[in-house]
Amino acid sequence: MKTRYNTFDIVCIVTELQKLVGMRVNNIYDIDNKTYLIRFQKPEEKQVLLLESGNRIHLTNFEWPKNVAPCGFSMKLRKHLKNKRLESLSQVGVDRILDLQFGTGEAAYHVILELYDRGNMVLTDHEMTILYVLRPHTEGDKIKFAVREKYPQNRAREVLEEVTKEKILEILQKGKNGDQLKKVLVSNLEYGPSLLDHALQKQGITNAAKIGKTFDIDRDIDKVVSAIKEADILFKKAQKEPLKGYIIQKKEERAKTNANDAEYFYSNQEFHPMLFEQHSSMPYKEFDTFCMAVDEFFSTLESQKLELKAVQQEREAMKKLENVRKDHSQRLVGLEKVQEEDKKKAELITRNQELVDRTIMSVQMLLGQQMSWDNIEEVISEARTRGEPMAVAIKKLKLEINHISLLLHDPYAEPENSDESDNDDADDEDKIPSMVLDVDLDLTAFANARRYYDQKRTAAKKQQKTIESHTKALKSAERKTKQTLKDVQTITNINKVRKVYWFEKFFWFISSENYLVIAGRDQQQNEIIVKRYMKSTDIYVHADIHGASSVVIKNPTGLPVPPKTLNEAGTMAICYSVAWDAKVVTNAYWVWGEQVSKTAPTGEYLSTGSFMIRGKKNFLPPSHLILGLSFLFRLEDGSIEKHIGERKILAAEDDALSVQGGEASKDDDVEVPILDESDEEAEKQENEVIDEDQKLDEKIDRIELEDLEEKNEHSSDSEEESKFPDTHIKIQHFGGTRHILAEPVIKEEETIDEENIIYLGDDKPILLKPNQNKSRSRGASESSYKDKNHIQRPNSDQSTKQQPQSKRGQKSKLKKIKEKYKDQDEEERQMRMEILQSSGTQKDTKKSKKGGKESLSKNTKKEPRVPRPQEPKEPNEIDDDEPTVQADVEMINALTGIPLEGDELLFAVPVIAPYNTLTNYKFKVKLTPGTARKGKAAKTAVSMFLKDRSITQREKDLLKAVKDDQLARNLPGKVKLSAPKMQNLRK
Numbered sequence: 001m002k003t004r005y006n007t008f009d010i011v012c013i014v015t016e017l018q019k020l021v022g023m024r025v026n027n028i029y030d031i032d033n034k035t036y037l038i039r040f041q042k043p044e045e046k047q048v049l050l051l052e053s054g055n056r057i058h059l060t061n062f063e064w065p066k067n068v069a070p071c072g073f074s075m076k077l078r079k080h081l082k083n084k085r086l087e088s089l090s091q092v093g094v095d096r097i098l099d100l101q102f103g104t105g106e107a108a109y110h111v112i113l114e115l116y117d118r119g120n121m122v123l124t125d126h127e128m129t130i131l132y133v134l135r136p137h138t139e140g141d142k143i144k145f146a147v148r149e150k151y152p153q154n155r156a157r158e159v160l161e162e163v164t165k166e167k168i169l170e171i172l173q174k175g176k177n178g179d180q181l182k183k184v185l186v187s188n189l190e191y192g193p194s195l196l197d198h199a200l201q202k203q204g205i206t207n208a209a210k211i212g213k214t215f216d217i218d219r220d221i222d223k224v225v226s227a228i229k230e231a232d233i234l235f236k237k238a239q240k241e242p243l244k245g246y247i248i249q250k251k252e253e254r255a256k257t258n259a260n261d262a263e264y265f266y267s268n269q270e271f272h273p274m275l276f277e278q279h280s281s282m283p284y285k286e287f288d289t290f291c292m293a294v295d296e297f298f299s300t301l302e303s304q305k306l307e308l309k310a311v312q313q314e315r316e317a318m319k320k321l322e323n324v325r326k327d328h329s330q331r332l333v334g335l336e337k338v339q340e341e342d343k344k345k346a347e348l349i350t351r352n353q354e355l356v357d358r359t360i361m362s363v364q365m366l367l368g369q370q371m372s373w374d375n376i377e378e379v380i381s382e383a384r385t386r387g388e389p390m391a392v393a394i395k396k397l398k399l400e401i402n403h404i405s406l407l408l409h410d411p412y413a414e415p416e417n418s419d420e421s422d423n424d425d426a427d428d429e430d431k432i433p434s435m436v437l438d439v440d441l442d443l444t445a446f447a448n449a450r451r452y453y454d455q456k457r458t459a460a461k462k463q464q465k466t467i468e469s470h471t472k473a474l475k476s477a478e479r480k481t482k483q484t485l486k487d488v489q490t491i492t493n494i495n496k497v498r499k500v501y502w503f504e505k506f507f508w509f510i511s512s513e514n515y516l517v518i519a520g521r522d523q524q525q526n527e528i529i530v531k532r533y534m535k536s537t538d539i540y541v542h543a544d545i546h547g548a549s550s551v552v553i554k555n556p557t558g559l560p561v562p563p564k565t566l567n568e569a570g571t572m573a574i575c576y577s578v579a580w581d582a583k584v585v586t587n588a589y590w591v592w593g594e595q596v597s598k599t600a601p602t603g604e605y606l607s608t609g610s611f612m613i614r615g616k617k618n619f620l621p622p623s624h625l626i627l628g629l630s631f632l633f634r635l636e637d638g639s640i641e642k643h644i645g646e647r648k649i650l651a652a653e654d655d656a657l658s659v660q661g662g663e664a665s666k667d668d669d670v671e672v673p674i675l676d677e678s679d680e681e682a683e684k685q686e687n688e689v690i691d692e693d694q695k696l697d698e699k700i701d702r703i704e705l706e707d708l709e710e711k712n713e714h715s716s717d718s719e720e721e722s723k724f725p726d727t728h729i730k731i732q733h734f735g736g737t738r739h740i741l742a743e744p745v746i747k748e749e750e751t752i753d754e755e756n757i758i759y760l761g762d763d764k765p766i767l768l769k770p771n772q773n774k775s776r777s778r779g780a781s782e783s784s785y786k787d788k789n790h791i792q793r794p795n796s797d798q799s800t801k802q803q804p805q806s807k808r809g810q811k812s813k814l815k816k817i818k819e820k821y822k823d824q825d826e827e828e829r830q831m832r833m834e835i836l837q838s839s840g841t842q843k844d845t846k847k848s849k850k851g852g853k854e855s856l857s858k859n860t861k862k863e864p865r866v867p868r869p870q871e872p873k874e875p876n877e878i879d880d881d882e883p884t885v886q887a888d889v890e891m892i893n894a895l896t897g898i899p900l901e902g903d904e905l906l907f908a909v910p911v912i913a914p915y916n917t918l919t920n921y922k923f924k925v926k927l928t929p930g931t932a933r934k935g936k937a938a939k940t941a942v943s944m945f946l947k948d949r950s951i952t953q954r955e956k957d958l959l960k961a962v963k964d965d966q967l968a969r970n971l972p973g974k975v976k977l978s979a980p981k982m983q984n985l986r987k
Contacts (some may be wrong), residue, residue: 001268001269001270002119002269002270002271003055004054004055004056004115005055005056005057005096005115006096006192006193006194007094007095007096007190007191007192008191008192008194008195008235008238009192009271009272009273009274009290010091010096010098010115011060011091011235011238011239012091012238012242012243012273012290013057013290013291013294013756014090014091014098015238015239015240015241015242015243016242016243016289016290016291017049017057017058017059017089017291018088018089019047020040020047020049020059020086021086021087021088021089022042022085022086023040023041023042023045023047023085023086024040024041024042024084024085024086025038025039025040025081025082025084025085025086026039026040026041026046026082026083027039027082027100028068028070028074028077028081028082029066029067029074029079029911030066030067030070030071030074031064031065031066031067032067032551033134033353033744034052034053034054034119034121034134035050035051035052035053035064035374036050036051036052036073036074036077036121037049037050037051037060037064037066037659038051038077038081040086047059048060048061050064050295050721051111051113051121052119053113053114053119053120053121053135054114054115054116054117054118054119055115055118055119055135056115056294056298057098057113057115058290058295059291059295060291060295060299061295061301062295062299065500065719067468067502067881068502068533069528069532069533071133073121073123073132073134075124076123076131076132077111077132080102080109080123080131081102081109081111082100084098084103084107085102085103086100086101086102086105087101087103087108088100088101089101092112092153092156093156093157093158094111094157094158094190095116095155095156096114096115096116096158097112097113097114097156098113098115099111099112100112100113104971105126106126107126108124108125108126109123109124109126109131110122110123110124110125110128110151111123111127112151113126116981118135119135120133120134120135120137120145120734121133121134121135121585122134122151124151127150128150128151128153129148129149129150129151130145130146130147130148130149130150130151130816131147131628132147133145133146133147139355141809143155145908163189163228163229163232163851164740165221165225168221168224168225168228169217169221170184171184171188171189172184172211172217172221172224174188175219176211177211177212177213178210178211178212179208179210180208180209180211180213181200181205181209181210181211181224182196182197182200182207182209184211184605185200185224185228189228189231190744191228191231191232191235194272194276194278195231195234195235195276196227196228196231196268197276197277197278198231198276198277198278199227199228199230199231199234200223200227201278202227202230202277203223203226203227203641203798204223205220205224205227207278208806220768233239233841234274238273238394242289242290243274243290244273244274244286244287244288244290244293245271245272245273245286245287245288245289245291245292245293246271246272246273246274246275246279246284246285246286246287246293247268247269247270247271247284247285247287247293247297248268248269248270248271248272248279248282248283248284249266249267249268249269249282249283249284249285250266250267250269250282250283251264251265251266252264252265252266252267252311253265256362265311266283266302267304268297268300268304269282270811271290271293271294272293272296273290273293277671296605308328313484314484317484318481318803319483320477320481320790321478321481322478324474324477325474325477328466328470328473328474331466332463332466332467332470335459335460335462335463335466336463338455338456339456339463340433340458342452342453342455342456342459343452343453343456344432344433344435345437345449345452346449346450346452346456347432347437347449347542348408348409348410348432348435348437348454349408349439349445349448349452350446350449351408351410351411351412351432351783352408352409352411352445353445353446353449354445355389355390355393355408356406356408356439356445356448357444357445358390359390359393359394359404359406360404360439360441360443360444360445362390363376363394363397363404363441364441366379366547367399367441373397373399374842376397376399377397377413377431380394380397381668392407393406393407393408393494394406395407395436398438400435402440402441402442403439403440403441404438404439404441405436405437405438405439406436406437406438406439407434407435407436408434408435408436408437410432410433410434410435437452468914470671476888483877498906498907498961499634500908501891501905502514503518505519505521506518506519506520506525506529507519507520507521507549507572507576507912507970508910508970509568509572509634509912509913509914509917510892510911510913510917511553511564511565511568511569511646511647511896511917512564512568512916512917512919513562513564513565513647513648513737514563514647514648514892514893515553515554515555515561515565516553516554516892517551517552517553517554517565517568517569517572518533518551518552518554519549519550519551519552519572519573519576520549520550520608520609523608523609523610524608524609525609526549526550526608526609527608527609529550529552530550530552530596530611531596531598533552533554534552534596535555535593535594535595536554536593536594537557537558537592537593538552538553538554538555538592538593539552539553539555539561539566539569539590539591539592539593540552540590540591540593540595540596541566541569541570541572541573541588541589541590541614541620542573542588542589542613543570543573543574543577543579543586543587543588544586544587544588544589545574545577545579545586546578547577547578548573548574548576548577548578548579549572549573549576550609550611551570551573551575551576551588552571552593553565553566553569553590557762566590566620567620567621567623568913568914568916568917569588569590570587570589570590570620570621570636571588571590571623571624571626571627571914572913572914573588574586574587574588574623574625575625575627575914575972576656576972578623578931579625580972580973581929581973581974583625583929585622585624585625586622587619587620587622587623588620588623589617589618589619589620590617590618590620591615591616591617591618595613595614596613596614597611597612597613597614598611598612599612600612608873613731623914625928625929626914626915626916626926626927626928627912627913627914627915627924627926627927627928627972627975628912628913628915628917628918628921628924628925628927629910629911629912629920629924629925629927629938629941629971630910630911630913630918630921630923630924630925631897631908631909631910631911631945631958631959631962631972632895632896632897632907632908632911632924633895633896633897633899633903633906633907633908633909633955633958634894634895634905634907634908635894635895635896635899635903635904635906636903636904636905636906637894638904639900639902639903639905640893640894640905642900642903643893643896643898643900644893646896646898660980664688665965669925686829693754720857733880740942751965763935805835810883852889895909897911897920897922897923898920898921898922899952899955900921905954905955905958907958907961908955908958908959908961908962909962910938910966910967910970911970912927912971912972915927922950923945923948923959924949924979925941925944925945925977925978925979926979927971927975927976927977927978928975928976928978929973929974929975929976930974930975930976930977931974931976932974932975932976932977933974934968934973934974934975935964935967936965937968937971937975937977938971939964939967940977941967941977942959942962942980943968944979945959946959946960
């Protein structure tokens with residue numbers, strides 16, 4: 001199968017791509033580490049150019065899956081090429097190298113694409129100094145492909161000279177006797193193998209012509225000259241005008257149980273800019289342009305591979321069925337032949353009864369004389385030389401089994417040279433040819449003949465049984481084959497629909513409360529997760545042990561992450577660490593994304609995958625090393641609504657248990673911050689918090705206006721900050737369980753309900769109206785729970801300071817504001833606030849520059865500020881072209897672990913998650929550290945799922961379609977499976 005361009009293809013594609021000259025670069029994306037997309041545009045026209053290092057360049061109309069985060073080369077290309085005009089696109093010499101120039105003069109940049117060998121892609125400035133190279137390497141001693149080196153421009157082959165008869169003769173004379181003619185010409189001319197083969201066949205020279213054998217230089221030189229001239233004409237024509245495109249196909253017959261239902265599959269084999277002579281008899285598809293043909297060829301390449309694999313599996317299934325049929329036929333033929341031979345042997349013994357009895361008697365006499373077997377053999381040989389009939393009949397002694405082999409003739413058969421007519425059919429049937437047969441020395445001739453008749457009857461019975469079972473066995477084999485063909489087709493269709501999500505390249509799972517959690521597989525992925533995928537509002541989790549994965553909880557809302565999700569992420573961090581193999585129970589901690597930095601302290605260096613944690617670490621309870629293997633099913637869009645809210649935050653009474661997670665034993669050596677207060681004092685504090693919450697109803701009427709309005713009125717005045725004091729977090733350890741307490745620092749005359757305050761990442765909390773706080777109706781017990789488990793963003797500046805009191809006269813001013821704007825609803829107020837903020841009176845804080853939260857309330861958020869191109873970025877700053885994480889939740893909402901009856905399922909995705917997360921999943925198996933290998937354990941789990949009584953046929957098909965490498969790739973190491981009835985399955 002052809003997968004890369006030859007020289008003639010490059011000439012044709014360069015001619016066709018000249019229509020891009022003059023268009024501007026809109027954006028650049030990367031599909032993988034060697035394939036890139038450049039989006040061009042001009043008024044009323046857009047084009048997308050695909051470049052793959054070493055293989056191809058063409059326009060594309062297909063929607064290619066782009067990487068979620070751009071790679072370094074993409075960012076470099078964007079920096080230098082964005083909004084620049086493509087000035088020229090040319091071939092370097094006649095080599096497989098293309099030069100794309102963007103911009104003019106000193107602002108010009110070149111993208112050089114190499115389409116031979118391993119390929120390469122290089123970005124240079126106007127002086128051809130390399131700014132970025134996709135594959136740094138060295139050629140020889142002088143040519144070096146690296147940043148700040150000069151790109152060598154004189155390494156390409158020069159333009160073709162005029163081909164003469166003398167030059168062709170010189171090329172052919174260099175070839176050795178027996179060399180293939182086409183191979184000699186291709187290595188010395190630049191037309192490409194396909195074009196040369198076409199030209200030679202037009203002159204009657206076959207592809208297999210060899211110099212000195214099937215091709216004579218002196219005799220056929222004129223044909224070669226004519227062929228080369230024709231190839232040169234086509235080559236120069238392609239340099240001036242675009243050609244059409246053709247895909248050469250191969251007809252593949254799909255295997256079917258019924259020969260009348262034969263189907264054919266056309267697989268793409270090659271792509272060419274014209275229909276060559278050697279392909280004229282093959283099936284093909286014609287396209288208006290060469291780009292369209294190449295785009296179609298590569299776009300359908302993966303589906304073609306799936307179809308070819310399906311065809312191969314169908315052939316194997318049909319081959320097994322054919323083998324069953326052939327085996328039955330051969331068995332019947334063999335039994336028929338055995339019966340015929342046994343019958344003939346019995347009749348020969350009967351017709352030579354006297355000779356057989358005398359021979360048996362003679363051998364028995366020799367044995368009775370106590371003679372050795374060698375002496376008996378000598379006696380018989382001497383008798384055979386004398387021409388005695390009995391000795392002549394004996395062909396071999398098998399005394400070890402008490403048998404002898406006799407050559408018997410039919411005494412009633414006519415001689416071959418008889419003058420009588422041989423046309424009598426009845427006589428022919430009675431004639432028995434001579435044959436060698438075994439005779440038992442313990443039996444008479446009659447008894448030996450009866451033994452052969454018995455063997456014939458036994459073979460006849462076997463034949464009858466085989467015939468009776470043949471139909472049943474054949475139907476069973478056909479039924480299995482039909483099921484196999486159906487399964488192959490189903491799995492092929494599922495694999496075509498299967499979408500690989502961006503997070504599947506990491507360790508991942510979806511928490512019980514619908515948060516996407518990802519972790520790095522190695523140091524490089526740890527680096528990528530933090531730098532590209534983690535926002536400042538996300539949660540970073542790490543095990544309190546060296547050699548663990550970096551875990552990130554994607555938090556698009558920016559609100560506090562529930563404790564259960566934190567505990568599940570902590571379990572993941574511990575399991576994907578050295579603790580799994582060591583079987584050590586430890587704990588993990590979490591911090592906000594903005595606390596994670598790649599900046600090392602002065603004089604120190606951070607290696608790949610290592611980060612600095614600045615500020616306070618929030619430790620989680622120790623977790624057991626328990627994971628689970630399960631499957632998530634991708635729902636069709638129409639079935640998603642039935643599963644909304646499937647993964648949600650539990651009620652306070654249930655969720656409070658998740659905070660305690662796992663208990664640490666008294667002997668565990670875990671560093672835990674302990675409060676000075678005793679257990680009784682801590683409980684007293686909790687009761688006081690509940691009392692504060694119950695008294696709030698009496699005072700809530702005094703605070704009617706949101707902090708949002710106060711912010712807008714006094715944002716430029718540093719003295720007039722929010723009148724709500726900050727809180728601080730205290731952690732207490734009770735018998736191995738950690739409770740996170742939010743201790744309010746509030747004056748008695750200004751008691752404020754903590755339930756009505758949210759922390760959005762800045763240093764000021766925001767008060768919500770009672771009707772905005774949906775959770776208020778849950779009662780005092782949940783309010784107390786929220787006070788205990790409220791998680792606040794770290795505050796670097798004012799964590800220990802108390803907010804200043806409101807200024808004199810501010811209370812009356814707020815009343816006037818309330819009266820003035822009483823008719824405004826929330827939406828109108830929000831619109832007015834956004835307009836007022838555009839005046840520039842409110843300054844951007846440092847956190848907002850870092851991409852921190854600038855939300856105004858739970859229901860209204862402001863878009864994060866996009867950093868300027870020239871301003872220095874913070875360690876976690878995300879580029880403006882980075883993907884937004886808001887889409888993550890929408891994406892995972894289409895995945896369910898609890899398929900319902902009537903759901904339309906598209907494909908299955910294996911998932912490894914903390915076992916508590918999989919409690920409600922339909923299929924699940926527990927994983928703990930053990931001795932079973934990954935692949936075997938995963939296959940055992942799937943086998944158990946397939947034998948589940950509640951599984952549907954569609955679910956079976958989806959599970960079978962999952963590849964083995966996808967099943968085991970997320971397992972942390974050697975495991976032990978635990979599940980109900982696991983022992984029965986193993987038996």
